[in-house]
Amino acid sequence: MTETSNSRESGSSLFLGVDVGGTGIKMGVVDDAGQPLAMSRLDTLEDRGPEDALQRVYAAAQQLFEKNQLPWECLAAIGLGVPGTMDIPRGLILAPPNLPHWRNFPIRDRLAEIAGRPVAFANDANAAAYGEFWIGRGETCDSMIMLTLGTGVGGGVIVNGKCIDGSNSFGSECGHLLVDSREDARLCVWDGGQGQLEAYASASAVARRMHELLKAGEPSSLREGVADFESLTPLDLAVAADDGDELSLRIIAEAGRYLGIGIVTLVHVIDPGMVVLGGAMNFGGDEAPAGRYFLQAIKDEFRRRAFDVVRDTTEIAYASLGSDAGYIGAAGYARMSCS
Amino acid sequence: MTETSNSRESGSSLFLGVDVGGTGIKMGVVDDAGQPLAMSRLDTLEDRGPEDALQRVYAAAQQLFEKNQLPWECLAAIGLGVPGTMDIPRGLILAPPNLPHWRNFPIRDRLAEIAGRPVAFANDANAAAYGEFWIGRGETCDSMIMLTLGTGVGGGVIVNGKCIDGSNSFGSECGHLLVDSREDARLCVWDGGQGQLEAYASASAVARRMHELLKAGEPSSLREGVADFESLTPLDLAVAADDGDELSLRIIAEAGRYLGIGIVTLVHVIDPGMVVLGGAMNFGGDEAPAGRYFLQAIKDEFRRRAFDVVRDTTEIAYASLGSDAGYIGAAGYARMSCS
Numbered sequence: 260m261t262e263t264s265n266s267r268e269s270g271s272s273l274f275l276g277v278d279v280g281g282t283g284i285k286m287g288v289v290d291d292a293g294q295p296l297a298m299s300r301l302d303t304l305e306d307r308g309p310e311d312a313l314q315r316v317y318a319a320a321q322q323l324f325e326k327n328q329l330p331w332e333c334l335a336a337i338g339l340g341v342p343g344t345m346d347i348p349r350g351l352i353l354a355p356p357n358l359p360h361w362r363n364f365p366i367r368d369r370l371a372e373i374a375g376r377p378v379a380f381a382n383d384a385n386a387a388a389y390g391e392f393w394i395g396r397g398e399t400c401d402s403m404i405m406l407t408l409g410t411g412v413g414g415g416v417i418v419n420g421k422c423i424d425g426s427n428s429f430g431s432e433c434g435h436l437l438v439d440s441r442e443d444a445r446l447c448v449w450d451g452g453q454g455q456l457e458a459y460a461s462a463s464a465v466a467r468r469m470h471e472l473l474k475a476g477e478p479s480s481l482r483e484g485v486a487d488f489e490s491l492t493p494l495d496l497a498v499a500a501d502d503g504d505e506l507s508l509r510i511i512a513e514a515g516r517y518l519g520i521g522i523v524t525l526v527h528v529i530d531p532g533m534v535v536l537g538g539a540m541n542f543g544g545d546e547a548p549a550g551r552y553f554l555q556a557i558k559d560e561f562r563r564r565a566f567d568v569v570r571d572t573t574e575i576a577y578a579s580l581g582s583d584a585g586y587i588g589a590a591g592y593a594r595m596s597c598s
Numbered sequence: 599m600t601e602t603s604n605s606r607e608s609g610s611s612l613f614l615g616v617d618v619g620g621t622g623i624k625m626g627v628v629d630d631a632g633q634p635l636a637m638s639r640l641d642t643l644e645d646r647g648p649e650d651a652l653q654r655v656y657a658a659a660q661q662l663f664e665k666n667q668l669p670w671e672c673l674a675a676i677g678l679g680v681p682g683t684m685d686i687p688r689g690l691i692l693a694p695p696n697l698p699h700w701r702n703f704p705i706r707d708r709l710a711e712i713a714g715r716p717v718a719f720a721n722d723a724n725a726a727a728y729g730e731f732w733i734g735r736g737e738t739c740d741s742m743i744m745l746t747l748g749t750g751v752g753g754g755v756i757v758n759g760k761c762i763d764g765s766n767s768f769g770s771e772c773g774h775l776l777v778d779s780r781e782d783a784r785l786c787v788w789d790g791g792q793g794q795l796e797a798y799a800s801a802s803a804v805a806r807r808m809h810e811l812l813k814a815g816e817p818s819s820l821r822e823g824v825a826d827f828e829s830l831t832p833l834d835l836a837v838a839a840d841d842g843d844e845l846s847l848r849i850i851a852e853a854g855r856y857l858g859i860g861i862v863t864l865v866h867v868i869d870p871g872m873v874v875l876g877g878a879m880n881f882g883g884d885e886a887p888a889g890r891y892f893l894q895a896i897k898d899e900f901r902r903r904a905f906d907v908v909r910d911t912t913e914i915a916y917a918s919l920g921s922d923a924g925y926i927g928a929a930g931y932a933r934m935s936c937s
Contacts, residue, residue: 264822344907402765416867418762425869426741429907435866437859437903440778440793453903454779455866518775524863527774527794528755530764564776568683568768 274336275320276590279341283359288362289590291369292392297327309364317373336597338379340386347428359379379592385431386421388415390588391535395580402531408431408538412457438520459517461541466491468510479506496544500549526569533574537578544577611674614659617927618680620696628929632733636666638773648700656712668851675935675936677718677928686767689719724761724770727754729927730874734919741870743771747877751796777859798856801879805830818845836881839888851895858899865908876917883916
């Protein structure tokens, strides 16, 4: 493996990472050490279907190389992260809920045909986890779990450098671990799963919980500030919590508590040494009082329940790459597939 | 790798597996294909400490080879499974609860010194899981989870042929995943962990639950049959359940339900395709009505809660190697370490 400080001039391998989402596709060129060299974004235009999107991805990739004077011939492989459901060994996208026009499509092989490059195929959450593992918060780790807290809860479980894909390409689906066994446990807004982490610690769950409690008459500064409860987001809660709103703080602590419960189970089964929290639902993250309060609530519940062997040695921290983790990790999958 | 039908005569490699328990040590010679060729058992005599035990293991191993006319020079490596806590990379046994005189001992390297052979070191539950994976119920699988239901609940998580050891040698501790988040959730008799699988689906948990309900006056045939509630075992419940005792059936179903909850979480995170139930607490297993009733209760709860992607493709079955899984799996670890 070549190691140079400037891979553009040395002619060493470059990797393209493509992170497909329901509304946008983020793509970037990454060198052999994981450093991003250029990045661009295009609209998914979901209803035009996958063939159209792949053609536009290919054209955008060529432009990206050209514009940044990167040699196209150094593009060794492409990594493609897409949301599930999927069949990873066969390279198929099956029935992704947020890409309804992209069903049963051989996306890996079609992109390889169009681009004339080998394509590595991954679940989007697993790719993001791999990005954080490769050059982000987990870069010093051998194993790592990432929970991606967005509208839902995604996950990536990396053990000794490899992400757990699963026998049905359903591995690492940490949003669906059970954190509440009660008969009246909450239902996930996305899929109806009962008592699962996603129903307690996703942006939609938190917004719905706030909406419920405001409707029930709980006092909160958000009652006055927001005309329409339905449109509340975790960011509204973060702003209110930073101003000391008790109800917002209570809901943030509650979400943190359930995350702590879920993390105990994950750590007792995997013992990764590191748990990284990615995604937009971080109440401002390390930079904001509400974000730090959220992280502390998670850690408190974890420490209350975890075994002593893992309690003091497991780090829990916010991710460091933001929304770049997906394409960087996808590029990392491409690199792995070449070695 | 040599492949012959009779490795004893061909001079191909043999492996010794040693499975250390609190009262007994089971050991056996296994060929390159995982077939057991000879087996013996000795008392642990825990209070004499590990050095004494290793010397006796070595002497017993030599006798075992001699008695069965196996060539000692073909012994390529030894696999050693011991109960945690442990430091796998350093080969240390740390503070195993059921081996109180065996603390902080470099057991791997000491056995290697005594026997003049490389020694592979594993957690006993992980070794048993590997045995079932290698030549038992999971032999056709790439990944597999085994839950060992005994006085406690142990586990082994195998992903693509490798067991998850964990960053603190605490991986695969499936007995400690949370299945009950209520404030009054049950406590584990062994370690006080609250709401964890071991507090619901181990032999001790089941016996304690029966004891509680009999004391509370619930009708059961066990009330008349057993003079001392304290001495009840899962076998007593199995016998009573086979005769139609409603309370025994209820408790077996309850344990099964919590196991089903735990298995949903494990399958949503790992997606192994196969979950194997080992250990003595199986109410007679496939051979007995109570054992089949227990397995059905587990499967019903799993199917009620699992995602459709994994619901119909994940097999849940009793283990096939019984108590031989431990030494066979330890020998498998030895074989892996040589390849």
